[in-house]
Amino acid sequence: xxxxxxxTVSLQPHTSGPRLLVVxxxxxxxxxxxxxxxxxxxxxxPDADLVIDLSGLTFCDSTGIATLVAAHQRAQDAxxxxxxxxxxxxxxxxxxxxxxxxLLSFYDSPEEAVRALSK
Amino acid sequence: xxxxxPEVSTVDEAPGRPMPLASAREARRxxxxxxxxxxxxxxxxxxxxxxxxxxxxxxxxxxxxxxxxDDTVRVIAAHGLPPRRGLVESLCxxxxxxxGPYVVPDTLLxxxxxxxxxxLGEPGIRFFAAAxxxxxxxxxxxxxxxxxxxxxxxxxxxxxxxxxxxxxxxxELEVRLATHRTVEVERExxxxxxxxARTLQRTLLPPALPRVPGLCAAAAYHxxxxxxxxxxxxxxxxxxGDRWGFFLGDVCGKGAxxxxxxxxxxxxxxxxxxxxxxxxAVLANLDAVLQQEHAGGEAPAxxxxxxxxxxxxxxxxxxxxxxxxGHPPALAVRANGVVEPIHPAGGQLIGILRNPxxxxxxxxxxxxxxxxxYTDGLTEARTPSGSMLDEDGLTAYLAxxxxxxxxxxxxxxxxxxxxxxxxxxDDTAILALSVPPATRTPSSGSLGAA
Numbered sequence: 001x002x003x004x005x006x007x008t009v010s011l012q013p014h015t016s017g018p019r020l021l022v023v024x025x026x027x028x029x030x031x032x033x034x035x036x037x038x039x040x041x042x043x044x045x046p047d048a049d050l051v052i053d054l055s056g057l058t059f060c061d062s063t064g065i066a067t068l069v070a071a072h073q074r075a076q077d078a079x080x081x082x083x084x085x086x087x088x089x090x091x092x093x094x095x096x097x098x099x100x101x102x103l104l105s106f107y108d109s110p111e112e113a114v115r116a117l118s119k
Numbered sequence: 120x121x122x123x124x125p126e127v128s129t130v131d132e133a134p135g136r137p138m139p140l141a142s143a144r145e146a147r148r149x150x151x152x153x154x155x156x157x158x159x160x161x162x163x164x165x166x167x168x169x170x171x172x173x174x175x176x177x178x179x180x181x182x183x184x185x186x187x188x189d190d191t192v193r194v195i196a197a198h199g200l201p202p203r204r205g206l207v208e209s210l211c212x213x214x215x216x217x218x219g220p221y222v223v224p225d226t227l228l229x230x231x232x233x234x235x236x237x238x239l240g241e242p243g244i245r246f247f248a249a250a251x252x253x254x255x256x257x258x259x260x261x262x263x264x265x266x267x268x269x270x271x272x273x274x275x276x277x278x279x280x281x282x283x284x285x286x287x288x289x290x291e292l293e294v295r296l297a298t299h300r301t302v303e304v305e306r307e308x309x310x311x312x313x314x315x316a317r318t319l320q321r322t323l324l325p326p327a328l329p330r331v332p333g334l335c336a337a338a339a340y341h342x343x344x345x346x347x348x349x350x351x352x353x354x355x356x357x358x359x360g361d362r363w364g365f366f367l368g369d370v371c372g373k374g375a376x377x378x379x380x381x382x383x384x385x386x387x388x389x390x391x392x393x394x395x396x397x398x399x400a401v402l403a404n405l406d407a408v409l410q411q412e413h414a415g416g417e418a419p420a421x422x423x424x425x426x427x428x429x430x431x432x433x434x435x436x437x438x439x440x441x442x443x444x445g446h447p448p449a450l451a452v453r454a455n456g457v458v459e460p461i462h463p464a465g466g467q468l469i470g471i472l473r474n475p476x477x478x479x480x481x482x483x484x485x486x487x488x489x490x491x492x493y494t495d496g497l498t499e500a501r502t503p504s505g506s507m508l509d510e511d512g513l514t515a516y517l518a519x520x521x522x523x524x525x526x527x528x529x530x531x532x533x534x535x536x537x538x539x540x541x542x543x544x545d546d547t548a549i550l551a552l553s554v555p556p557a558t559r560t561p562s563s564g565s566l567g568a569a
Contacts, residue, residue, distance in 0.1 A: 029372070062371030066420050069471055090507045094499065098424060098445035099467030099476065 007031035008056075009038045017114050018049035018081075024056025027064030035064070039071045044078035051113040055086025065098070072104055081105070083113040145216070149189055151258035155292050165291050166196035169263060169284050174198045176280045177248070179267040184288055186252070186261035187215040195261075200242070207244050207266065209235045214249035215259045222278070223247040225270035248273045250281040252288045263288060315375075324548075328355045331363050333432060334552060335525040341496070341536050341547040349546030350377035350423075351494045352385050356392075361432050364392045364401075367492040367550045368425030368446060380421045383412065388427060398427045398442030402469060402477040406444070409470025422471035426492055436485040436554050444469040444477050447498050448510055450517060452528065454487025454556060458518045460510065461490065489523050489553035496547035497532065500539045508539065525551040 007025035019042065023035060042050055052068075068084070075082035085107045087095070095101060107113035166184045174182035184196040192208045213231045214221040226232035226245050237244045246267035251259045263285045265273075328336045336355050343349070350370035358364045366388050370380045384405060391404035402425065413420045424445040431438040441449060441461055448462030463478030484490055493513075500508045513535075517523075520531045528551040536543055 062422070065468075066371065066422065066471060069468075070420065073473065090499075093507065093509065094495070097447050097495070099465060099472075100445075102465065102467065102476065103472065 007034055009034050011038060011042070018051050018083075018117050020051050020053055020110055020114075022053045022056070024058075026059040027057060027067075028059060028061045029063050032061075032063040032067050036067045036070075039067065039074075042071075044075045044080035044082075046079040048078070049081040049083070049117055050075065051083045051085055051107075051110050051117070053085050053110045054088075054091075055109070057086075057088060057091060060091050060094075065095075065100070068104070069100070081117060083107055083116065085110040085113040148215070148258045148260075151254050151256070152186060152188055152260050155254070155260060155296050163196075166288060167198070169288055170196040170198035173263055173265050173281060173284050176284075177265040177267070177273070177277050179246070179265045181242070181244075181266040183211075183264045183266075184252075184261070185211045185264060187212050187259075193261075200266075207232065207235050207237045207247055207264070210247045211249065211262060211264060214262045214264070215251065221247075221249040221251075221262070222273045224272055227270075243268050245270045246273075248278065248281060250278065250285040252285045252292070254289065255293075260289075260292070324352065325354050325356075329357065331355070331430070332361075333435075334363075334430065334437065334554060336365075336553075337525040337529045337551045339529050339533065339549045341533070341543070341549070343496070343543060343546055349373060349496075350381050351496070351546050351548035352381050353492070353548050353550040354385060354389065355550070355552075356389060358392060358396050358429065362396065363430040364389075364396060364428070365430065365492075365550065365552070366425055366427040367494065367548060368423050368444075369494040369496075369548070370423040371421060376421075380412075380423070383408070384423050384425070388425070392427075392429075396429050398429055398440050399477050399479045401427045402442050402444045402466075406469045406475055406477070413470070420471045422468050424495075425469060430484075430552070433483070435557060436483055436488065438481065439484055439490070440479065440481045442466065442477050442479040444475065447493065447495055450491045450493075450510075450514060451482065451484070452489045452491065452517050452520075452523050454485060454522055456518065456521045458514045460514075484552065484554050486554050487522060487556035489525060489528050489551060491517070491528050491532070492550040492552075493532070494546070494548045496543060496545035497536065497549075499545060500536070500547075501542035501544070502539065503542070508542075522556075523553070524555070525553040528553070 007023070007027060010022050012020040012022060021038060025031065027035060044050065072082050083105045086109055087106055092106060095104070107116060170182040170184050174180065180199045182198045183194050183200065186193045186195055192211045210223060210232050223229045223232055224246060226238045226247060232238050232247065244266045246269065247264065249262040249264045252261045252263065253259050263281055265281065324340055328338055338353055340351065350372060353367040355363065355365040368384065370377050370384055387405050387408045388401060391401045395401070409421055409423070426441060426443045426446045426449055428439055428441040439461065441463065443463055443466035445466055445468035448460035450458055451461050452458050461480060461482045463480035465476055466478040467475040469475065498509050498513055502508055502512060516535055517531065523531065529549060532549050536547060
């Protein structure tokens with residue numbers, strides 16, 4: 001199947017609280033390098049957390065999953081939190097079958113993820 | 120030392136026959152003719168227009184475009200001539216073999232033309248002029264020819280135009296050759312890729328499942344695309360004693376990398392099971408191997424999802440111990456038609472996570488029960504309403520089909536995949552196991568353990 005939606009990745013400027021990375025479109029073999037590059041540019045550290053807004057994500061293949069897992073491990077190493085927000089229910093279901101729900105934190109919206117961090 | 124051969128053979132001066140020049144040179148020329156595939160393929164409107172233009176420029180009634188092969192002169196375009204008439208074969212062939220522009224003001228006075236039927240009979244050709252169609256490396260393939268029924272001279276301007284027309288024919292043949300070669304190369308590449316895909320696919324899947332006493336087993340692979348190798352795998356194989364191992368899974372990615380990873384996973388699972396068949400331990404072993412495979416690598420971490428199980432004959436059924444790593448639940452279709460998952464909660468992806476958790480569960484397959492293992496190509500398929508089929512959709516479909524056997528399960532899933540049509544976007548591998556239903560004969564005893 002062709003996934004022609006492309007991918008947009010944008011890091012919202014840091015105001016207060018965690019940074020927000022907005023990812024929209026199809027995350028596949030062709031587009032994942034863009035997300036990987038964006039994530040590699042993110043410095044993680046204690047209190048330098050990241051929320052990834054995936055509410056515009058329409059497709060996620062195995063390379064996308066590998067990239068999110070790698071980012072999570074980097075955040076964990078640096079003592080930072082990486083939160084996923086707004087995941088499509090079908091993609092969330094796939095993540096759950098893969099046992100990733102035990103690893104990654106899912107929130108309905110970026111706002112909810114930010115609130116969870118401020119607690 | 121070999122004696123040096125003379126480069127030019129003796130010229131045969133027999134009238135009415137093409138004059139054989141150096142055989143080596145003619146062989147080179149014929150090789151060029153074959154290269155351009157001109158004898159087989161060249162014809163078409165472009166060449167017809169060249170012939171028509173040639174006739175108009177000379178104010179002559181007839182013109183042809185000819186290619187000279189070994190012993191044939193092929194007319195690829197003609198203007199003004201009745202079919203199969205007026206072909207001055209001898210002159211066309213002579214023009215090519217002589218080289219250079221070629222004009223015969225009166226054929227009756229030329230020994231090479233005198234015996235030609237087109238000169239002696241209809242239409243009675245008396246004038247002949249030819250310009251050679253010459254390849255960039257100087258081989259004459261044929262000529263553009265103009266003919267008249269009266270003797271005459273050819274002007275310099277007319278001959279220059281004729282040469283240009285011959286050049287046009289050559290340009291067209293070049294384009295056709297390039298196109299032909301591109302198509303050929305593409306066809307070869309494609310055939311090679313398809314051969315590789317088929318070979319790899321054979322190495323990924325077992326050629327046939329073994330016969331397990333008291334058990335029916337069946338497997339199928341539903342590829343989405345014929346030319347891209349998927350990463351689904353399965354196997355059923357003997358362990359120590361009367362135990363059997365089986366697995367089914369899916370590696371990340373597609374294509375050659377996925378195929379290589381699939382082989383690694385398959386052989387690791389089988390080897391790990393020989394060492395320690397405990398399903399949890401087998402998956403942990405596989406995880407360690409995949410983690411090592413990636414260690415320090417730049418490429419995305421390779422990983423897979425899999426179900427690994429051990430079958431232990433037990434009375435008229437089998438005990439089943441299953442471990443899963445990030446894989447969709449195996450579904451049991453019980454003898455009474457109830458469909459239930461045999462799925463330990465919490466198994467995670469294999470090969471990519473730190474301290475992954477692999478879950479294990481034990482169950483029984485009794486007489487009349489069947490077990491379905493599948494890859495996510497099936498459950499992630501879209502139904503006509505656009506929603507994901509998911510485990511619930513598959514469960515409902517199997518429940519509607521009722522009690523079943525391994526073979527019937529395969530058919531049921533095949534029908535489902537066919538019905539989902541374009542909704543299926545990934546390969547699906549299926550492994551089905553079933554225990555034959557209890558026979559109603561009074562003679563008791565376990566089923567056909569041969």
